Amino acid sequence: MTEQLIATDLVHEHNAEREGNLRRDYDHLGEQLSRRGIDISAILARVEKFGVAIPSWGVGTGGTRFARYPGPGEPRDVFDKIEDCSVIQQLTRATPTVSLHIPWDKADPKRLKQAASRFGLAFDAINSNTFSDAKDQKLSYKFGSLSHADAAVRGQAVEHNIECIEIGREVGSKALTVWIGDGSNFPGQVNFTRAFERYLAAMREIYDALPDDWRLLTEHKMYEPAFYSTVVQDWGTNYLIAQELGEKAFCLVDLGHHAPNVNIEMIVARLIQFKKLGGFHFNDSKYGDDDLDAGSIDPYRLFLVFNELVDAELSGAAGFDPAHMLDQSHNVTDPIESLMLSAAELQRAYASALLVDRAALESSQEENDALMATQTLKAAFRTDVEPILAMARLSKGGAIDPVGAYRKAGYRVKVAAERPAVASMGGGIV
Ligand SMILES: [Mn+2]
Numbered sequence: 164m165t166e167q168l169i170a171t172d173l174v175h176e177h178n179a180e181r182e183g184n185l186r187r188d189y190d191h192l193g194e195q196l197s198r199r200g201i202d203i204s205a206i207l208a209r210v211e212k213f214g215v216a217i218p219s220w221g222v223g224t225g226g227t228r229f230a231r232y233p234g235p236g237e238p239r240d241v242f243d244k245i246e247d248c249s250v251i252q253q254l255t256r257a258t259p260t261v262s263l264h265i266p267w268d269k270a271d272p273k274r275l276k277q278a279a280s281r282f283g284l285a286f287d288a289i290n291s292n293t294f295s296d297a298k299d300q301k302l303s304y305k306f307g308s309l310s311h312a313d314a315a316v317r318g319q320a321v322e323h324n325i326e327c328i329e330i331g332r333e334v335g336s337k338a339l340t341v342w343i344g345d346g347s348n349f350p351g352q353v354n355f356t357r358a359f360e361r362y363l364a365a366m367r368e369i370y371d372a373l374p375d376d377w378r379l380l381t382e383h384k385m386y387e388p389a390f391y392s393t394v395v396q397d398w399g400t401n402y403l404i405a406q407e408l409g410e411k412a413f414c415l416v417d418l419g420h421h422a423p424n425v426n427i428e429m430i431v432a433r434l435i436q437f438k439k440l441g442g443f444h445f446n447d448s449k450y451g452d453d454d455l456d457a458g459s460i461d462p463y464r465l466f467l468v469f470n471e472l473v474d475a476e477l478s479g480a481a482g483f484d485p486a487h488m489l490d491q492s493h494n495v496t497d498p499i500e501s502l503m504l505s506a507a508e509l510q511r512a513y514a515s516a517l518l519v520d521r522a523a524l525e526s527s528q529e530e531n532d533a534l535m536a537t538q539t540l541k542a543a544f545r546t547d548v549e550p551i552l553a554m555a556r557l558s559k560g561g562a563i564d565p566v567g568a569y570r571k572a573g574y575r576v577k578v579a580a581e582r583p584a585v586a587s588m589g590g591g592i593v
Pocket of ligand 1: 382417446490
């Protein structure tokens with residue numbers, strides 16, 4: 164029996180007050196969609212199956228390089244983080260997995276697995292960390308890790324990644340995500356080619372340690388912490404890495420890791436076409452790698468990304484199975500509330516993209532009817548799919564209004580009494 168940290172009676176009562184209105188809204192939307200030739204129950208069935216992983220580091224309050232303002236009842240360790248993730252899953256039913264970050268979440272793998280199974284949760288990709296120095300670490304990553312000029316530092320970084328694979332095997336994970344902070348701050352500081360050669364050689368050692376049924380996901384990022392050059396700076400370099408390493412290597416797209424105005428949905432389409440899209444770190448941004456809540460700044464961009472994903476899903480694109488993960492930093496909100504709403508924003512983008520009339524879109528494209536093509540997308544984007552999302556939550560035992568139920572349950576106040584404040588628990592920006 165799966166344990167629930169929010170009283171199920173409270174959730175039932177909360178839903179009972181809202182169910183009548185929801186059913187009326189759902190039926191009305193169903194009638195509108197049927198006029199467009201869309202069966203709402205088919206959309207609902209797909210939304211019910213949609214899942215996104217919660218990043219363990221996301222349930223603690225994030226921060227910036229300037230300051231971090233912790234909130235009450237912050238998780239003190241990975242076990243508290245798993246409890247918070249279970250609350251997100253209980254109320255949204257859209258987040259069945261957790262993505263761990265090592266060494267921040269280092270603990271006995273058996274205990275980790277038990278803690279997750281207690282709530283019916285599983286683990287998605289394991290994230291390694293060679294962008295900061297762990298306590299008691301022998302060699303520093305100040306001047307890089309997998310591309311470092313010193314073979315001993317590279318060896319240490321490789322060993323850490325192999326240890327992450329071992330932990331992942333024990334907890335039932337099937338992927339390793341590698342993001343490095345390697346790069347340079349000054350022209351001339353590193354030789355671009357030699358640094359990338361060293362990185363590829365180190366990654367080959369990690370790749371060779373990967374179990375056959377695992378995937379290696381590499382994450383590109385244009386800049387930060389290095390501000391002049393970054394070793395894995397864009398999707399082109401990321402694609403080269405995946406090509407060089409082999410069939411278990413894929414690219415991970417973090418939405419915030421691009422220059423402003425870059426056409427991310429087109430990058431997604433290219434990676435799908437060449438069978439190298441491994442997964443996502445979803446978030447939103449205005450200026451840089453802001454790690455804001457998914458869909459909070461540019462929901463249309465999120466929709467356009469999902470438009471490409473749905474196109475691949477419906478056309479049965481070969482090898483298409485991207486991992487969905489959130490990667491956000493919550494500085495001014497309760498992380499649990501932000502993550503619940505962010506998961507719903509992904510479901511919203513997905514449901515809206517499912518409404519696109521693909522036959523009409525294709526015929527507009529063939530006829531060079533730019534206006535009708537773009538209106539076909541807008542018609543789907545403008546449709547309020549909230550009743551479908553709420554119905555998916557209700558049918559799976561979640562809350563019609565997750566934030567409302569969460570606040571009513573007083574979970575944060577309760578854990579604040581049980582969890583004394585800690586100075587730092589490895590949250591922040593990735
Ligand atoms: Mn990321």
